[in-house]
Amino acid sequence: MRISPAGACRTIVALGVILGFSGIAEAWEIKSTGNGTPIRWMDGDVTVDLDFGAELHGIAAGDAEREARATFGAWGQGLESHLAISFEVGETGLGTGRDGLNVVRWGTDADDEHVDPLALGTTYLTYRTSSGQILEADIVVNGVNYEWTTSESDCSDRYDLQNILAHETGHLLGIAHSVDHYESTMFPSAAKCETKKRGLSIDDQDAATFLYDSIALEAPGGNPVEELVNCSTSGDSGLLGAVMLLGVVGLMRRRSVAGTGLGCAFLVICGASGTSDASTLLHLEASELVARADVVVQGTVVKQEVILANGQPTTVSTIAVVRCAEKACPGTISVRQFGGEIGGIGLIVSGVHHLEVGRELVLFLRQTKSGLRPVGRAQGIFEVRRENGREVLRRDLRGSVLTRGGKAYEGRINIMSRVQFDLFVGPNLL
Numbered sequence: 001m002r003i004s005p006a007g008a009c010r011t012i013v014a015l016g017v018i019l020g021f022s023g024i025a026e027a028w029e030i031k032s033t034g035n036g037t038p039i040r041w042m043d044g045d046v047t048v049d050l051d052f053g054a055e056l057h058g059i060a061a062g063d064a065e066r067e068a069r070a071t072f073g074a075w076g077q078g079l080e081s082h083l084a085i086s087f088e089v090g091e092t093g094l095g096t097g098r099d100g101l102n103v104v105r106w107g108t109d110a111d112d113e114h115v116d117p118l119a120l121g122t123t124y125l126t127y128r129t130s131s132g133q134i135l136e137a138d139i140v141v142n143g144v145n146y147e148w149t150t151s152e153s154d155c156s157d158r159y160d161l162q163n164i165l166a167h168e169t170g171h172l173l174g175i176a177h178s179v180d181h182y183e184s185t186m187f188p189s190a191a192k193c194e195t196k197k198r199g200l201s202i203d204d205q206d207a208a209t210f211l212y213d214s215i216a217l218e219a220p221g222g223n224p225v226e227e228l229v230n231c232s233t234s235g236d237s238g239l240l241g242a243v244m245l246l247g248v249v250g251l252m253r254r255r256s257v258a259g260t261g262l263g264c265a266f267l268v269i270c271g272a273s274g275t276s277d278a279s280t281l282l283h284l285e286a287s288e289l290v291a292r293a294d295v296v297v298q299g300t301v302v303k304q305e306v307i308l309a310n311g312q313p314t315t316v317s318t319i320a321v322v323r324c325a326e327k328a329c330p331g332t333i334s335v336r337q338f339g340g341e342i343g344g345i346g347l348i349v350s351g352v353h354h355l356e357v358g359r360e361l362v363l364f365l366r367q368t369k370s371g372l373r374p375v376g377r378a379q380g381i382f383e384v385r386r387e388n389g390r391e392v393l394r395r396d397l398r399g400s401v402l403t404r405g406g407k408a409y410e411g412r413i414n415i416m417s418r419v420q421f422d423l424f425v426g427p428n429l430l
């Protein structure tokens with residue numbers, strides 16, 4: 001499979017070691033820039049500000065700091081020769097915009113745009129588009145919509161703080177989700193009282209090793225790994241096994257141009273929608289989707305631009321509205337989504353699927369301080385297609401992991417006729 005053109009592919013799926021005799025391949029993913037360059041810290045010092053403010057859910061700031069240090073410690077074991085991670089504590093009220101600080105904090109304000117009400121935690125990674133160098137990373141743990149604990153023995157039906165911090169710290173290092181590996185820290189779902197993510201799986205360790213030990217990255221400005229993503233390989237599993245065996249150790253630089261793919265240690269997969277990053281979201285029933293939406297419209301994406309908001313790249317899509325849930329429809333509306341690339345700077349947030357220009361959509365949107373954003377990330381986005389003159393609505397939740405009642409499952413494509421959709425969301429919505 002040839003990789004897609006620049007900008008179409010957000011995730012590099014790397015195939016790690018083959019496990020002993022089982023023949024089961026580990027599969028982890030790392031984050032990449034729009035042109036496919038791995039996103040990671042360059043060697044050197046990384047200072048992390050721990051801002052847990054006042055006590056929350058019975059967790060004192062000092063206890064939360066201890067949990068955060070422990071998670072960095074777990075990830076840091078294999079990184080020490082590359083990253084010197086140190087911590088600052090004591091400063092409170094730190095934000096998640098571009099401020100040059102790497103902040104790990106509680107989200108305690110329902111109006112805080114960096115708190116997604118349906119996600120346990122979110123990591124915001126800002127990087128240099130030319131080299132993939134991470135410039136800043138912020139982790140926000142959702143203290144508004146979820147209850148937290150630090151106690152393994154008495155979790156009281158809450159979420160374990162260290163468990164989710166371990167996962168978000170993986171994102172902070174540039175690692176994406178391991179969707180197929182339920183036991184891994186980077187599996188994109190966590191149940192209440194779950195603590196297994198505190199310790200890394202081999203899959204997680206392999207991802208960190210790949211990013212920080214196996215690929216040679218030069219100083220900012222250099223871009224030696226860009227070449228990596230131009231290697232071609234086959235989707236055939238037999239060849240893939242050969243590629244893994246031959247390629248996984250030490251062959252991180254392409255040695256042959258095309259055809260065999262034997263110099264490639266990984267496979268680049270681009271989903272049909274151009275993105276395959278995953279997210280963990282609370283699954284919304286149709287009635288909840290409707291109830292959480294401040295605005296519901298049908299329209300076509302006619303324009304899209306990336307702007308800087310608080311220094312953070314934000315994708316703004318303009319929708320020409322044809323139908324809406326209100327009596328008087330606006331002619332156009334703007335929809336904001338975190339992430340994008342502008343002026344050499346990029347922001348990536350797991351689970352955000354940007355709208356595509358030219359698509360006709362039904363959008364469930366919530367009003368935030370700065371504008372309208374999709375409800376439940378991909379859950380609030382339906383594409384309208386016409387088949388034999390009839391409208392068909394299609395929602396693509398692939399790459400999203402949805403949780404409900406302590407269970408997690410991978411999202412799928414939902415397809416409905418207009419009649420079915422109207423029944424789904426309630427009649428006369430649009």
Ligand SMILES: [Zn+2]
Nearest residue numbers: 167177188350
């Ligand atoms: Zn995640």
